[in-house]
Amino acid sequence: MATRLKPVDAVLVGFGWTAAIIGQELTDAGLHVVALERGPFRDTVPDFSPTQIQDELRYAVRKATFEEPERETLTFRNDAGQTALPMRQLGSFLPGVGVGGAGVHWNGQNWRFMPTDFKMRSHCEQRYGKKFLPDDMTIQDWPLTYDDLEPYYDKWEYLCGISGKAGNLNGAIQEGGNPFEGPRKREFPLPPLKRSASTMKFDEAAKSIGLHPFPCPAGNASQPYTNPLGVKLGQCTYCGYCEWFGCANYSKASPQTTILPVLLRKDKFSYKTNATVTRVNLDSTGKKATGVTYVDAQGREFEQPAEMVILCAYSLHNAHLLLVSKIGKPYDPASNTGVVGKNYAYQVSAYVDVFFDEIVNPFMGAGALGQVVDDFNGDNFDHGPHGFIGGAYISMWQTGGRPILQHYTPTGTPKWGGGFKKALKENYLRSSSMQIHGGVMSYRQNSLDLDPTYRDIYGNPLMRLTFDFQKNDLDMEQYVTDRAVEIAKAVKGNRGYNVRARTGHYGIVEYQTTHNTGGAIIGDDPSTSVINKYCQSWDVPNLFVMGASAFPQNPGYNPTGTVGALTYWAADAIKSRYLKNPGALA
Amino acid sequence: MKRAMILAMAVAFAASAHAGDFSELQRGKYLVQAGDCESCHTDRNGPRFAGARAIPTPFGTLYSRNITPDPATGIGGWSDEDFYRAMHEGISRDGSHLYPAFPYPWYTKLTRDDVRAMKSYLDTLEPVRQQIPPNELRWPLNWRSLLSVWNSMFFKPGEWQPSNDKSAEWNRGGYLVEGAGHCSACHSPKNLLGSVKKGDAFQGGEGENWLAPDLTGRTLGGVSEWSIDEIAQFLLTGANDRTRASGPMTEVVELSTSHLTADDAKAVATYLKDLPNGASVADKKTADTSRDTTRGRDLYIDNNCAACHMENGSGQAGIFPALKGSAIVQQPDPATAIHLVLSGSRAASTDSNPNRFAMPPFGGKLSDDEVAALLTYVRSAWGNRAGSVSGSDVRSVRKQVAASK
Numbered sequence: 006m007a008t009r010l011k012p013v014d015a016v017l018v019g020f021g022w023t024a025a026i027i028g029q030e031l032t033d034a035g036l037h038v039v040a041l042e043r044g045p046f047r048d049t050v051p052d053f054s055p056t057q058i059q060d061e062l063r064y065a066v067r068k069a070t071f072e073e074p075e076r077e078t079l080t081f082r083n084d085a086g087q088t089a090l091p092m093r094q095l096g097s098f099l100p101g102v103g104v105g106g107a108g109v110h111w112n113g114q115n116w117r118f119m120p121t122d123f124k125m126r127s128h129c130e131q132r133y134g135k136k137f138l139p140d141d142m143t144i145q146d147w148p149l150t151y152d153d154l155e156p157y158y159d160k161w162e163y164l165c166g167i168s169g170k171a172g173n174l175n176g177a178i179q180e181g182g183n184p185f186e187g188p189r190k191r192e193f194p195l196p197p198l199k200r201s202a203s204t205m206k207f208d209e210a211a212k213s214i215g216l217h218p219f220p221c222p223a224g225n226a227s228q229p230y231t232n233p234l235g236v237k238l239g240q241c242t243y244c245g246y247c248e249w250f251g252c253a254n255y256s257k258a259s260p261q262t263t264i265l266p267v268l269l270r271k272d273k274f275s276y277k278t279n280a281t282v283t284r285v286n287l288d289s290t291g292k293k294a295t296g297v298t299y300v301d302a303q304g305r306e307f308e309q310p311a312e313m314v315i316l317c318a319y320s321l322h323n324a325h326l327l328l329v330s331k332i333g334k335p336y337d338p339a340s341n342t343g344v345v346g347k348n349y350a351y352q353v354s355a356y357v358d359v360f361f362d363e364i365v366n367p368f369m370g371a372g373a374l375g376q377v378v379d380d381f382n383g384d385n386f387d388h389g390p391h392g393f394i395g396g397a398y399i400s401m402w403q404t405g406g407r408p409i410l411q412h413y414t415p416t417g418t419p420k421w422g423g424g425f426k427k428a429l430k431e432n433y434l435r436s437s438s439m440q441i442h443g444g445v446m447s448y449r450q451n452s453l454d455l456d457p458t459y460r461d462i463y464g465n466p467l468m469r470l471t472f473d474f475q476k477n478d479l480d481m482e483q484y485v486t487d488r489a490v491e492i493a494k495a496v497k498g499n500r501g502y503n504v505r506a507r508t509g510h511y512g513i514v515e516y517q518t519t520h521n522t523g524g525a526i527i528g529d530d531p532s533t534s535v536i537n538k539y540c541q542s543w544d545v546p547n548l549f550v551m552g553a554s555a556f557p558q559n560p561g562y563n564p565t566g567t568v569g570a571l572t573y574w575a576a577d578a579i580k581s582r583y584l585k586n587p588g589a590l591a
Numbered sequence: 592m593k594r595a596m597i598l599a600m601a602v603a604f605a606a607s608a609h610a611g612d613f614s615e616l617q618r619g620k621y622l623v624q625a626g627d628c629e630s631c632h633t634d635r636n637g638p639r640f641a642g643a644r645a646i647p648t649p650f651g652t653l654y655s656r657n658i659t660p661d662p663a664t665g666i667g668g669w670s671d672e673d674f675y676r677a678m679h680e681g682i683s684r685d686g687s688h689l690y691p692a693f694p695y696p697w698y699t700k701l702t703r704d705d706v707r708a709m710k711s712y713l714d715t716l717e718p719v720r721q722q723i724p725p726n727e728l729r730w731p732l733n734w735r736s737l738l739s740v741w742n743s744m745f746f747k748p749g750e751w752q753p754s755n756d757k758s759a760e761w762n763r764g765g766y767l768v769e770g771a772g773h774c775s776a777c778h779s780p781k782n783l784l785g786s787v788k789k790g791d792a793f794q795g796g797e798g799e800n801w802l803a804p805d806l807t808g809r810t811l812g813g814v815s816e817w818s819i820d821e822i823a824q825f826l827l828t829g830a831n832d833r834t835r836a837s838g839p840m841t842e843v844v845e846l847s848t849s850h851l852t853a854d855d856a857k858a859v860a861t862y863l864k865d866l867p868n869g870a871s872v873a874d875k876k877t878a879d880t881s882r883d884t885t886r887g888r889d890l891y892i893d894n895n896c897a898a899c900h901m902e903n904g905s906g907q908a909g910i911f912p913a914l915k916g917s918a919i920v921q922q923p924d925p926a927t928a929i930h931l932v933l934s935g936s937r938a939a940s941t942d943s944n945p946n947r948f949a950m951p952p953f954g955g956k957l958s959d960d961e962v963a964a965l966l967t968y969v970r971s972a973w974g975n976r977a978g979s980v981s982g983s984d985v986r987s988v989r990k991q992v993a994a995s996k
Contacts, residue, residue: 050935054951055898229907237910237946242898254898255910255948266945 007298007306013037016297016311018282018326021106022565023551023572024317025260025268026164029234030576032273034584039309040276040317041299043077044103048261053109053251061409065249070110072100072319079321079468080456081513085338089469091459096516097351099249100319104278107319108259108565112248112372112404113224115167115258116562117158117570119383120151120187125446125558128384129394138394139477143341143348143447145557148529148538148591151187154570157577159190161569162222165258166230166238168373169193169222183219185379198227198241202365203437204376207401210495216378221400222566223373224258234267245405247372257372277301283463285314285330285548294548300463312587313547313579316525320554324349324453324524325468333525333535333544338449338471344535346453348523350559351472353397353443353482356505357489358413362498364434367406375402378492381485382561383444393477397443397485397561399492406433413438416503435500439489441507442518443482444561448475453524473511482507520564522556527571529591537591539583540575546589549575619712622705625855626698626771627847631655641665641719646692647799647995649785651728653692661718674710675703680748681738688738690726691746691785697773700751700766745786757865760854764862767855772847774863777803777839794869795922800991801838802927804918807869811976812918814863822860826851829939832908834917835948837936838927844939882979887968890961895953896969904973910948915973925966925980929988932962954992959985 015031017024020042028038047053047070063069072078072095080089101107121128126144129137138144171192172182197220200208204220211218225247226238241256255262268274279302286295286308296310316323327333327345336347377400379385388394405411413436418428451473455466486506493502528534531543536555542548551572553564578590623629632655634644642657642665660667666674666684673684681695682688689695698706731737751770753762768774779787779796787796795805808815812833814822821831829836829844836844851859891897896914900906904915914920920928933954940947957965960982970977 048947048949050937050949050951054949055895056935056951056953056956229910231909235943235945237948239899239907239910244898255946266940266947270940270942270945 007308009308009310012296012310012312013039014311015039015313015315016041016309018297018314018316019043019106019318019322020104020260020276020278021101021317021319022108022260022569024106024315025108025264026569026572027315027317027551027576028274029264029268030573030580032268032271034580035273036584037273039274039311041280041282041297041309042104042276042278043281044101044278046278047103047105047109047251048265049251049253049255053253055253059244059246059250059253061407064110065407065410068095068099068249070101070103070249070251071095072102077461079470080459081470081472083471083473083510084450085471089456089471091467092513094514096514097512098519098521100321104265104276105251105260109251109261110249111224111257111259111565112563113257114373114375114563115162115165115169115222115224115566117154117187117189118151118560118562118567119185119385121384122560122562123147123150123154125394125560129388132384133389133394137388137392139448139475141449141475142477143449145348145447145526145528145533147557148527148534149574154567154574155187155190157570157573158566160573161566163194164232164234164263164569165224166194166226166232166263167222167224167258168195168198168220168227170197170220172219181219183377183379184217185382185385193222195227195230198223198225198371198374199243200376201367201369201374201403201437202363203359203361203367203403204374204401206359206361206365206496206498207439207492208376209497210492211376211378214491214495216380216492218376218378221373221375221377223371224565225371225373226256226258232263234264236263236266238262241371243369243371243374245368245370245407248404280307281463282318282326283329283465285316285326285332285545287330287332287545292545294545313549316548316550317552320521320524320552321453321468321470323550323552323554325465327525327535327550328453328455328468329465332542332548335454336452338452341449342532344526344531344533346524347533347535348447348526348557349451349453349470349472350445350447350522350556351511352445352518352520352559352561353474353478353507354518355441355443355482355486355489355507356503357439357441357486357493358503358505359401359437359439359493359496360413360415360432360500360502361435361437361496362500365437366434367403367411367437370403370405372404374404375400377401381488391480391484393480393484395444395446395478395481395561397441397482399485399489400440400442401437402440403437412436413503415501439493441482441486441489442561442563443478443485445478445559446475447523447558451475470513474507479507518563520553520559522553522559522564525550525554526557527555528557537589539578539590540571541578541583541590543589547587549579551575615708615711616715618705619708619710621850622701622709622771623712624847624850625767626709626773627843628658628709629846630842631692632658638717638719638721640713640716641721643721643723648692650732651726653690653726653728654724656693657719657721657723658713659716659719659721660714661720664720664722665718666713667718669710671707671710675706678706678709681742681746688735688742690735690738691741694773694776696746696787697770697776699746699748700770702750705771741784741786745784758861760858760861761865763855764858764860767851767859768862772859774806778806791869793863793866797924797926799839800926800930800988800995802922802924803840804922804927805869806863807866809869810918810923811921812916814918815866815868819857819860819864822863823853823856826856826859827853828941828944830909830944832913834912834919836939837919837931837950841937841939845941849939849941849943882967882971884964884968884971887964887966888972890957890965891968891972895957895965899950904969904975910946914969915975917975920969921975921977923977925970925977925984926988928966928970929962929980929985930992932957932966933985933989934992954989959983959989
C-alpha cells in the first residue's frame, strides 16, 4: 500500500540536466517542486574529487556511474522476426544514474542542430523529390524551427559557459567558426579550448583539401566563468578524464556545476534519491495526471501527488513510463498507427585512426577538445548523386589518452603479448583518431514497445527495443568515412591510418555514440506525435516530457545542446502560458 | 497565530519604512544574524535555535541552550530584563553564571534597545521543546560559582563607547566587531583560563584545530593588507580575489556576515583595517631558501594542487584561492594549513555567491611526510615566506583532528 505524500505543484521524474533546468525555472515562478531520482546524490567533492584516482577500470570499463543492467535493463532485438532478450551489458548507450544524470559523465560536446535538421522531411522532399526517401522511413519535421529555439540555445550555452567560436553571427559568416551553423545572435560565452597537436594537424589537412574545420563547441570551460545564475566554473586543466567521468575541477558543465548551487538553496525545491518512479497516476478520466508512484531503496511504495508531472528521465525511460502508465496510444509498426515508442533512432559511428611521425601528447585532452568539419553533415552537400539523406561530422577528438581504452595501434597488431606492447609503445604518443559521427533516420521497423515476456523488479514489463541500421544510414556513413580517409591522407607526416568502418548489424554491447532519440516525439499532430511543440502530452495536458525522446529523428550531432534548449523553450511556455491558464497549449 | 500576525504586521510596517529604517523585529533579526547566534544555538541538522550543539572547549564539552520561546526548555518565560542580564552580565534567569563560551564579554557592548530587539525577534520563532544535555566539564570547572571569580578577573560589563575622534563608519564597525560580531572571540589568543589576553586581541586564535587568522598585520598576506572593499566582499560573499572562507569561518559567513548590509560590511572593514598593528612575527621565520622543495613541487603539480590553485599559485580569482601571498598559507603556525590539506574544506554558499566549492581532504592520499614536503614548498614558493613543515608537525595535527572527530 503506497504511502500518500503531501501534494506539490510539480513532480520531476529524474534529476539530471532537464530536471535541474525545470526545477530552477519553476521554483523561480513560485512553484513547489520535488525531483525524484532513482540513483544517489553526487557532487564534485567527494564523488569526483582529485583525491581519488580517476580509475579507468572502475568508471570507463565497469561503468560505475551508469545504469546497472543487473538492476534495470531492457530487451533487445534487431528486427521483429527475432525474440528480444534482456541485456546484461550496455555499451552502445550509457544512461546516467544519480543526481546530475548523464550530465555528470558527458564529454561536453555541445551542438545546435542546423536549421534544416528541424525540417528534415519537407526539406529533403523539396530538394530531392518525394521518391528519394524510402517508404519505410518515418522521419518528420519538428513543429518548431531553429529560429524558435535560437534564444533558448543561447540561454543554455551561457548557462554552461560553452567554449567555442561562432561561425555565423546574425547571418555573417565568421572566420574560424562553423560556416554551416545556423545564425546565432552573439558569440560563445568563452573562447575555444587550447588546441592539441593532433587537432592542429587535422585542421591543416582539412583546409588543404578545401574543407572548413572549426573547434567543437565545448562544455569544458576554457577560462574561469560565472554564469547568469551567479554560479562559477573553474578553468579546464585538460586532464583528459571527461568522458565517463565526473569532473574534479568544476570545469565541465553539469547540473552540479551550473544550476544545483542555486537550486539546492531554495526552500521551494526538494529532491529524493534512490526513488524509482514506477508509473504516472491518472484520474478516472485518464486525461489528468494526479502524480506519480515511486519505490524507495527499501522497497517501500509512495504516491507523490502533484498538479503537474514532468518526465525528465533518460529518453528510453520517458517512453517506458508512458507505456506502463498507459498514456498515449502505443505505436504499431504493422499498421504504422499509434505514437508512443515510434521513431526510435540511434546514431552511426565509424573511425579513422591516424598515425603521426611526431609526438602529439594524447593525454592532454578535454571531452570536447576537437576540430571538426561539417561539410558532410546534414544537408550541407548535394545528396542527389548518392541516394541517401543525412550526414555526419568528421572530428579529430583529443578527449584524452587513457591507458585502457584510448590508444591506437595499426591494423594487424597482435591483441596481446610482445608484439602488442611494442606497437603500443611506438604509437601511443604518435596517434589519434577521427570520428565519423552520423545521424540515423527513423523507420517503421525501429521502435520501442513493452516486452511480452520479461518484467523488471517492480513488476513492470521491460522496455523492448527493436533496432537495426538501415541502408540509407550505412551508405551515408560509408560515404563520409571515405571523405575522412581523404583527410587522413592529407595529414602531413602521417605514417598510415586504420579505417574502422561501420558495417553489419547494430549491437547493443559495443560502445558507439550513446545517443538515443525518439519514442515520445514532438509534433503538431496528435496522430503522429506524443507531445505538442511545448513538450506537453496531447493526451494528458498536465504532463510534460523533456529530453531527446522528443526528437523525431537523430541528426548527426550530439543531442545535449538541443535537449537543453528545448527544455528552456518548454519551461518558458509553462511559465508564461500554462501556469496562467492550465490546459492544452496547442 | 499571534506570532505570525505580529511578524506579518512588522513586515508590513517595514515594507513601508525607508531603507535602513528597521522595525524592531527586523533589527532584532539582523542583530541575531550579526551575532551569529544560530551557529552555536543550532545542533547539526537540528531545529534552528533549539540549542544542544556540542561546543568543544579546552575544559570539556558545553551544550548550547535552547533559545526558542519554548517555556519549558527554551527562553519562553524570560522577561526582557532576564534576557538583557544574560547578554549584559552573563547571568542566567535563575541567577547562575553562564560559561563565557557564550560570548557575553562581547554582547555586553550591545545597547539595551538592540538587545530588546533581538529578544523580540527570538520570541517570533517557532517554540521547540528540546532538552539540553548536561555540560561535560572537568572538575572544578563544573562549579559555576567559580565563574564569578573568572568574571572579576577578566570581565567588565559595559556598553560600547563610541570614539568621538573617529568616523561614524568606524564607530559602527567597532560596535559590530566588538559587540554582536564577537570577532575577537575566535581571532585572539586565549590565556590558560580561556580569556582573551589583554593587548593580544585580534592576533589570531586557535579553536577546534583551526587557526582563526591574525587580523592585525602580524602575518603576511593578512587582512591588514586587504583593501576595505576586499574585506567587505569577503564578509558578504565568503570570497574575494585573494581567498575564500574555510573551516569554521564558512558557517560564520553563511549564517552571519553575508546578511550584513553593504554599509555595515564596509564599516566592519573600516574598523578592522584600523586595528593597532601587532608585533610582526612573519619576518622571524623567513623561508630557508636552501631547502630542497623538489619533492614538494612535484606533489603540488602532479594531480594534487595545481589543477585548481594553478602552477604559479595564483588560484582562479573568485573561485579557487590564491596560495601565493596567502595569509592562511603563511601563518607562523602551519596547523591550519596542515588541517586544510588533511581534511579539506567547503566554501561558504551565499545568495550572491552560491557555489559550494569544496577542497577535498587529502589526508587519505598523502602521507605525513608528503604533506610536510608539499606545504614546505607552498610556504616558500612564489615569494611566500614562512617556515618549513615537518612530518611530525603533520603527525600531531592528524592526531588532533582524528581525536576531535
